[in-house]
Amino acid sequence: MFPFEYFNPVKVVFGEQQIEKSLSHLVLPNEKVFVCSGQGSAERIGVLSKVRAALGSRIVGEFAGIEPNPDIETLAEASKQVRAADATFILAVGGGSVIDGVKLIAAQAKLNLSDPWQIVTSRGRKITDALPYGAVLTLSATGSEMNSGSVVSRKASGEKKSFQSPLVFPRFSIIDPSVMLSLPLRQVINGIVDPYVHVIEQYLTFPVQAKLQERQAEAILSVLLEESPKVIADLTNLESRKNLIWAATSALNGAIGVGVPQDWSTHLIGHELTARWGLDHAQSLAVVLPSLLRFAVDSKGHMLQQYGERVFHLKGSDVRLEAIQKTEDFFVAVGAQTKLASYGVSSADCESLASDLARLYPHGIGEKSEIKGQDFLTILKGCK
Ligand code: NZQ
Ligand code: ZN
Numbered sequence: 001m002f003p004f005e006y007f008n009p010v011k012v013v014f015g016e017q018q019i020e021k022s023l024s025h026l027v028l029p030n031e032k033v034f035v036c037s038g039q040g041s042a043e044r045i046g047v048l049s050k051v052r053a054a055l056g057s058r059i060v061g062e063f064a065g066i067e068p069n070p071d072i073e074t075l076a077e078a079s080k081q082v083r084a085a086d087a088t089f090i091l092a093v094g095g096g097s098v099i100d101g102v103k104l105i106a107a108q109a110k111l112n113l114s115d116p117w118q119i120v121t122s123r124g125r126k127i128t129d130a131l132p133y134g135a136v137l138t139l140s141a142t143g144s145e146m147n148s149g150s151v152v153s154r155k156a157s158g159e160k161k162s163f164q165s166p167l168v169f170p171r172f173s174i175i176d177p178s179v180m181l182s183l184p185l186r187q188v189i190n191g192i193v194d195p196y197v198h199v200i201e202q203y204l205t206f207p208v209q210a211k212l213q214e215r216q217a218e219a220i221l222s223v224l225l226e227e228s229p230k231v232i233a234d235l236t237n238l239e240s241r242k243n244l245i246w247a248a249t250s251a252l253n254g255a256i257g258v259g260v261p262q263d264w265s266t267h268l269i270g271h272e273l274t275a276r277w278g279l280d281h282a283q284s285l286a287v288v289l290p291s292l293l294r295f296a297v298d299s300k301g302h303m304l305q306q307y308g309e310r311v312f313h314l315k316g317s318d319v320r321l322e323a324i325q326k327t328e329d330f331f332v333a334v335g336a337q338t339k340l341a342s343y344g345v346s347s348a349d350c351e352s353l354a355s356d357l358a359r360l361y362p363h364g365i366g367e368k369s370e371i372k373g374q375d376f377l378t379i380l381k382g383c384k
Contacts, residue, residue, distance in 0.1 A: 001210045001259040008254055010146045011172040014246065016238075018174045019047065019136055023054040026134060026172045027089060032060040034087035036078055036102050038094040039065055042138055045182040051093055051136060061085035066094065069153045069160060069274055069281070070101035076116050079108035082131065089132055092170070095139030095187075096151075096281070103150035103168040106130040120152050124165035135173040140180055140245040141191040141282060143198060143252025145173035153275060160275040175249065177242045181235070188235065189335045190282035192228045192244065195251035196221065197266055197285040200327075204293065204303045205261040205367040214306070217256045221311050223247045228334050263300075263367040266292050269379065272353055272360075279343055286336035287343075290328040291382030292371075297321060299370060340383045350380040 013022045027033060033055055035048070042048045043064065052059060063078040082090060082105060090109070092102035108116040110129040119126050137145045144150070148169045153160040183191070203217035224247055230240040250256070269292070270284030279287070297304060297320050308314040308323030316322075328338050337343070340350070354377035364372035371379070 001208050001213075002261070004258040006254060006258050007166060008146065008169070010170050010253070012146060012175060012249070013172060014175045014177075016176055016178045018176050019050045019054060019179075023051065023136070023174060026174070027055060027058060027091070029058070031058055031089040032085070032087045033058045033089045033091055034082045034085055035059055035062045035091045035093060036066060036098060036105060037062070037064045037092075038098050039067060041182070042093045045138070045179065047093055047136060047138055047179055051091065055091070060087055066098045066101040068095075068097045069151075070097045070104075071153050071155045072104070072117050072120070073156070075101050075104045075152065076108065079105040079116065082109040083112065087131065089134070092133060092135040093138065095137070096142030096144040099135050099137070099144040099170070100142070100150035100152065102133050102135070103130075103144075103148075103165075104152055104163075106133045106168055107165070117154055120154075120161050120163050122163070124163035124168075127163075127165040127167050130165070130167045132171050135170045136179075137173055137175045138179050139183060139187055139191065140175070140177075140248045141187070141194040143195065143249055145170060145175065146249050146253040149252075151271070151281075158275050160271040162271075175245060177238060177245050180241060180245065181238070185232075185235065185335065186280070188231060190280055191248060192224060192231075192282075192334050193286045193331060193336050194282040195244075195248035196224050196330075197282075197289055198251040199224075199256065200289065200293075201264050201266060202257040202260060202262050204300050204307060205263050206300070207302050207306075208260055210260045213256050213258065213260050216250075218307075218310050220247050220251050220256065221307075225311070225330060228330075232334050261367040263365075265365040265371055268361070268365055269357065269376070272357060273340075273343075273345075276353065277343055277345055277349075283337065283343070286331045286338050287340055287383045288379070290324055290331075290338055291379050293324045293327070294321070294382055295371075295375065295379050296366065297324070299366075299368065338383075340380070345384075347381075347384065350384065351377060354380050
């Protein structure tokens with residue numbers, strides 16, 4: 001196992017009616033709260049009215065309109081409004097995009113950089129201060145509610161990039177599973193695929209004798225495999241939903257990733273698919289992962305065999321390819337598309353993206369930085 005530091009200060013308040021029961025106690029009485037939300041769902045499903053009822057006159061301003069794959073321009077405008085309102089605390093009400101957006105807003109509200117995109121290009125190193133904030137989660141998928149990472153887009157230049165800083169952990173996150181019963185099927189599917197891939201990218205690398213992390217990763221994958229079909233068959237099944245939701249938070253709160261090699265190449269390639277062709281984040285992952293695993297079947301061989309045996313209970317001296325097929329079958333069974341053709345992406349598009357990726361990552365990506373050059377085209381051809 002590699003040496004590691006682990007720090008996670010997020011207070012999680014999980015359960016039905018926790019907005020009504022806990023929000024007003026989680027925010028100090030003298031805070032001046034600025035509420036940030038997405039493009040209308042939080043209003044429609046009544047979450048914002050519960051937030052207003054809980055915080056009353058502590059709310060000094062609201063910004064609605066953070067879009068999926070939040071754009072730096074929108075976030076820059078929101079942070080101006082937060083500063084103008086002289087807010088002391090921000091409340092993010094939404095899914096991963098709103099919470100990620102608030103991570104940037106909270107930093108920019110303090111830093112007031114002339115170009116807030118520098119927060120992203122510095123990968124968070126520019127963040128020396130940030131307003132405190134809390135989150136009310138309305139879409140479980142990304143794990144943003146319990147981590148310090150954020151993914152921001154700059155739509156003007158077609159970029160989508162991540163940053164991280166310990167200064168942008170939420171102070172608390174309220175996770176009320178009943179709030180997510182309003183999610184459309186597409187977002188429920190996204191909420192299965194995204195955490196599944198988060199676990200795979202911290203697990204399917206090379207073994208370093210990290211026994212607990214391996215078993216924890218396998219446990220999360222097993223829960224996703226068991227509970228997802230029940231949720232897809234009955235979108236009102238709240239008990240199975242709760243298990244998916246906590247699995248999603250646990251997939252990216254840092255615990256399973258400590259002391260182990262990680263491989264975020266499915267995400268890095270997926271972000272480009274989102275930036276170019278507008279696939280939802282999780283849709284991009286469902287397309288890339290099976291092909292990437294087939295490409296890396298040898299370099300990830302040991303862990304793929306263990307994954308097949310322990311997670312899918314496969315028997316045989318070489319179950320690696322079968323385990324990858326089972327993964328793709330699972331995505332298809334819950335309703336995800338695993339081919340780029342479903343999104344109208346052509347062979348010529350793939351070629352141009354592959355050469356851009358080779359330029360973007362000249363030193364390679366993956367746990368051993370082995371994916372580079374022509375490999376991007378091989379992987380993208382496998383997604384067609
Ligand atoms: O904009 P609103 O009106 O809120 O609607 C949203 C949006 O259209 C809607 N929605 C949210 N809660 C709802 C709801 N609709 C009905 N009922 C509800 N209860 O769902 C749509 C998608 O929302 P979004 O927040 O974009 O989805 P998600 O949570 O999947 O977040 C995706 C973003 O997170 C980033 C992705 O790259 C992407 O930008 N990620 C963040 C990570 C992190 N911070 O650790 C890691 C992830 O790998 C990921 O990259
Ligand atoms: Zn993700």
